[in-house]
């Protein structure tokens with residue numbers, strides 16, 4: 001077991017949490033257990049002095065998130081914010097994108113409704129055109145037969161009137 005000197009103990013007390021344990025172990029060529037033993041001794045001493053205990057847990061250097069001003073051990077490069085803020089940002093942009101998609105879907109639906117209405121109008125127009133064609137055909141047929149009848153009558157009349165025998169003249 002490592003025999004700790006007072007200066008070593010005060011160095012550990014000073015640097016606990018600021019220097020990774022593997023570096024302390026390398027510096028003193030000791031095991032993790034030996035380091036923990038040192039910590040126990042330091043903390044017992046600090047307890048007597050009414051001081052907070054030290055921890056060997058190495059805290060990574062902290063950054064301050066510019067969005068929430070909270071200390072964080074990790075800044076997400078893409079956003080420049082902490083993970084929580086980045087997640088919120090992602091959620092915001094997700095919601096934003098969702099809104100855009102919703103609006104687009106509504107527009108498409110409206111266009112489809114308009115198209116359906118247009119199609120219905122077009123069908124109705126086609127029906128009317130078809131009806132008109134039938135009516136015109138019927139009219140034309142009637143008109144033609146009427147005219148044919150009239151023409152026949154006229155012809156008959158003409159024939160009767162203009163016929164040389166019509167006035168009782170008998171051929172000689």
Ligand SMILES: [Zn+2]
Nearest residue numbers: 065068082085
């Ligand atoms: Zn943040």
